[in-house]
Amino acid sequence: MATDVKVPTLGESITEATIGQWLKKPGEAVAVDEPIASLETDKVSVELPSPVAGTLSEQLFAEGDTVEVGAVIARIGEGVATAAPSAPAAGAKTGDGQTVVAGTPVNPVGAGENPALREDHEAAPAEHADLTLSPAVRRAVLELHVDPSKIHGTGKDGRITKDDVLLAAKAKEGAPAPVHEPEVKAPIAAAAPAAQPARITGERHEERVKMTRLRQTIATRLKEAQNTAALLTTFNDVDMSAVIDARARYKDPFEKKHGIRLGFMGFFVKAVALAARDVPSVNARIEGDEIVYHDYLDVSVAVSAPKGLVVPVVRNAESMSFAKIEQAIAAFGKKAKDGTLTAEDMKGGTFTISNGGVFGSLLSTPIINPPQSAVLGMHRIEERPVVKDGQIVARPMMYLALSYDHRLIDGREAVTFLVRVKEAIEDPTRLLIDL
Incomplete structure (x- = not known):
């Protein structure tokens, strides 16, 4: 039987909040009082703890949605965690013959490919598949092409912040390029967007980010x-x-x-x-x-x-x-x-x-x-x-x-x-x- 997770009373005159970040994904195990989401109000950000131990079975709202006090935003099911439905089992084959490791398709070792380079990229998602990244951090990781598993998080409970990603990217730029890098022909992860070419000097960019509550x-x-x-x-x-x-x-x-x-x-x-x-x-x-x-x-x-x-x-x-x-x-x-x-x-x-x-x-x-x-x-x-x-x-x-x-x-x-x-x-x- 599933247990409803409701938005608690957050203070005098506060009637609603915004879901800032989901800290747990469907299928992940949660302990009693373990935070599963962060809520932003007019005054503060608070973490929403799980009322019971079990598995997060359902998220009823997305990050950025406004929810009222007392609203049910998630459900906790009984039993141990199971893999998310959308993630194939480790080692399974996809339709195009790619091997899936921790839910991320990677190319098998082929002729002319550096096995050490493949292992480096393949092991990171498998070992750090449980990393919780906020939308802003996730976007920065993809844009700057850094490995989040190698970043030391300075946020609460060791979470990675956007500043951590920027510092890692800066350090990466200052490091000498590996000799084998030009030999990589195929993308390492099919689920990630293709690598973008280096930005041309003078190129103009805009980014729209919703204001926090x-x-x-x-x-x-x-x-x-x-x-x-x-x-x-x-x-x-x-x-x-x-x-x-x-x-x-x-x-x-x-x-x-x-x-x-x-x-x-x-x-x-x-x-x-x-x-x-x-x-x-x-x-x-x-x-x-x-x-x-x-x-x-x-x-x-x-x-x-x-x-x-x-x-x-x-x-x-x-x-x-x-x-x-x-x-x-x-x-x-x-x-x-x-x-x-x-x-x-x-x-x-x-x-x-x-x-x-x-x-x-x-x-x-x-x-x-x-x-x-x-x-x-x-x-x-x-x-x-x-x-x-x-x-x-x-x-x-x-x-x-x-x-x-x-x-x-x-x-x-x-x-x-x-x-x-x-x-x-x-x-x-x-x-x-x-x-």
């Missing part, structure tokens, strides 16, 4: 912010010397005690919490014809994920220690990379900090994350000449940008807030004595 949501929300809020950005620069000195002095004992590196973000979160006490409107939001003020600071920290920018929330940051802040941010960064962030991780948030400096950004005008009213943009640190005590000296400087909703926050309040952050960073002692 996460990217669609990001586009909608950012455009909504521009259409609704009266956006304005104010700038300042900050001397990072004191924070850099503090990190250099305490990074080793800090890491030894707390098991986490002391980063810049902890200083900025504490500085924002301090400044928000003096300028509470920056940590507020508009709701209808009312202003909602918060006596807590839930900081949305922008984190780069494989499929886009996500903003998990560090809650009650105003009462957290440096160590707790750094541990929370590091945990979110790992979950974003692994694709295990949940909708609850990104729910809420009263203020956002975005650090474009890690990518080399010198200056930017960040967009607020509705219904929040402000976002602080951090940028790269670089030495610039500044005047100190009448002398021109080099200092590690960073530009800060505060984008805010002018409907709620006046220019004077925005500038005051940013100056408070600047003062706390240039003199971290203020963070300790609450000044």
Whole structure:
């Protein structure tokens, strides 16, 4: 008797999802709680586990299809795995006399063919027939003519990513061509498309890729912010010397005690919490014809994920220690990379900090994350000449940008807030004595 696999409840207000990738194929064995598919929602990507052990007997939707919460998308049958119906048994003969190895027809060794070359190509599909490749990765493998069995995957659970394929292709181009390569007359795999000629310099190509649900949501929300809020950005620069000195002095004992590196973000979160006490409107939001003020600071920290920018929330940051802040941010960064962030991780948030400096950004005008009213943009640190005590000296400087909703926050309040952050960073002692 088959067991239905349904789309689970994915979070508040989430009613549908997109099938991002099937991780198991029909006929493959699955264990209890083993992921069989990845689902993309408006906020996160989650893996769908199998409710029972058995064999994946049926996929009711294809990758890229939109499914509603509660919909049956697959069925798990009892018993052990069997070969997929479309794959002939290993060693079977096809109508044209080709030998099938792991479902892939290959030419038999013939006169003038290099047996070692055949074995190299033949063994890989047989040994690695269970490789799970996403559509984008599969397309890259075919276009670049690389062997996925020889690629070390850096994705979750060792899965191969598109970047892994590109690196393998680049390494292949740099390697000397084998002597026997020109002797290969017939295609190695009939199921794969014929090898394409080398691209001519100047040739133009286009590729259409459907936007992920996460990217669609990001586009909608950012455009909504521009259409609704009266956006304005104010700038300042900050001397990072004191924070850099503090990190250099305490990074080793800090890491030894707390098991986490002391980063810049902890200083900025504490500085924002301090400044928000003096300028509470920056940590507020508009709701209808009312202003909602918060006596807590839930900081949305922008984190780069494989499929886009996500903003998990560090809650009650105003009462957290440096160590707790750094541990929370590091945990979110790992979950974003692994694709295990949940909708609850990104729910809420009263203020956002975005650090474009890690990518080399010198200056930017960040967009607020509705219904929040402000976002602080951090940028790269670089030495610039500044005047100190009448002398021109080099200092590690960073530009800060505060984008805010002018409907709620006046220019004077925005500038005051940013100056408070600047003062706390240039003199971290203020963070300790609450000044």
